Amino acid sequence: MEGRERRRLTFLGLALCCLLFIVGQQEERRLEAAAAVQAGEAVVTGARLYSENCRKCHGSRGEGLGQLGPALADQHFFTGRMAEVGWLLDLDQYVAATVAGGRMMATRPLYAGNGTTAVMPPWALDQGGPLRVDEIIAISRFVMHWRATALGTIILPVIDLPPADRGDPATIKAGGKVFSTLCLSCHALPDLPGGQGGPTLAGIGVAASGRTPGLSATEYIRQSVLIPDAFVVEGYDEKTDTQGCGALLSEVQLEAVTAFLLQRN
Numbered sequence: 001m002e003g004r005e006r007r008r009l010t011f012l013g014l015a016l017c018c019l020l021f022i023v024g025q026q027e028e029r030r031l032e033a034a035a036a037v038q039a040g041e042a043v044v045t046g047a048r049l050y051s052e053n054c055r056k057c058h059g060s061r062g063e064g065l066g067q068l069g070p071a072l073a074d075q076h077f078f079t080g081r082m083a084e085v086g087w088l089l090d091l092d093q094y095v096a097a098t099v100a101g102g103r104m105m106a107t108r109p110l111y112a113g114n115g116t117t118a119v120m121p122p123w124a125l126d127q128g129g130p131l132r133v134d135e136i137i138a139i140s141r142f143v144m145h146w147r148a149t150a151l152g153t154i155i156l157p158v159i160d161l162p163p164a165d166r167g168d169p170a171t172i173k174a175g176g177k178v179f180s181t182l183c184l185s186c187h188a189l190p191d192l193p194g195g196q197g198g199p200t201l202a203g204i205g206v207a208a209s210g211r212t213p214g215l216s217a218t219e220y221i222r223q224s225v226l227i228p229d230a231f232v233v234e235g236y237d238e239k240t241d242t243q244g245c246g247a248l249l250s251e252v253q254l255e256a257v258t259a260f261l262l263q264r265n
Contacts, residue, residue: 039141042137042138042141042142043138043141043142043145045135045138045142046138046139046140046141046142046143046145047142049131049135049138049139049142050139050142050143053123053130053131053139054099054139056068057069057120058070058071058072059071060251061073062074062143062146065226068226069120072095072143072146073143073146073149073150074150075150075151075152077150078091078146078147078150078151079151081094082094091144092140092141092143092144093140095139095140095143095144096136096137096139096140098120099123099124099131099136099139099140100122100123100124100127100129100131100133100136101122101124101127102119102120102121102122102123102127102129103119103120104119105119123136124136167259167263168259171255171256171259172256172259172260172263174253174256174260175253175255175256175257175258175259175260175261176260178253178256178257178260179192179257179260179261180192182253182257183257185197186198187199187200187201188200188201188202189201189202189264190202198233198236199233199235199236201261201264202264203264204217204221204261204262204264205217205261205262205263205264208220208221208224211231212231217262218258218262221257221258221261221262222254222258225254225257226254
């Protein structure tokens, strides 16, 4: 009887060990799945916060927007940015730290701000910004999500979008409103007298087509908004405090004001 009881206890012990092993394996998988869900939710939250707070300077796809902000979804950002700024920690920590504290000085002359404000203001609540720590981390997670495509690990198919209808009266009307609200303080048109900070845009649809070799009138207008110093009209090379494009346009606004100006021949 004593031997039989010993064998029964041994069997029960082995069965209990197997059960604990199976439960442990399941718990590990459960924790991994929960972590994946949490990481996915952080990326989704970060995408929303990026769209609300970051895209107007860095582009909807992280492609960068002229002098407003550098690209965040290109190869250089993921392979050379940390060395460029002398950052010794991980890139995601750099993104979070930069969002939280902003940048008082640019690392490249192109992103030099307007001379009176920081290149990038701080976004953290404790530094006067609107974002909590968890929101800043979510934005960093979203930016890091571009690594795979930036490094070519994943190649997404190119989707050809239909060209914007710049002859649409509604688009032109919207562009006129954008111009009157954001551009008229510096630029003028024959029927819209404006400020003196920038050159007149009368006939810009024709003039723009020959100003920069290789650029169409449409491309020139877009470049002039995104990178104001790319071409400086004669007589406006000596900047004053009132010069320099300060309009911060969304892609929709940029398309609309381009359509508006193209038909002002």
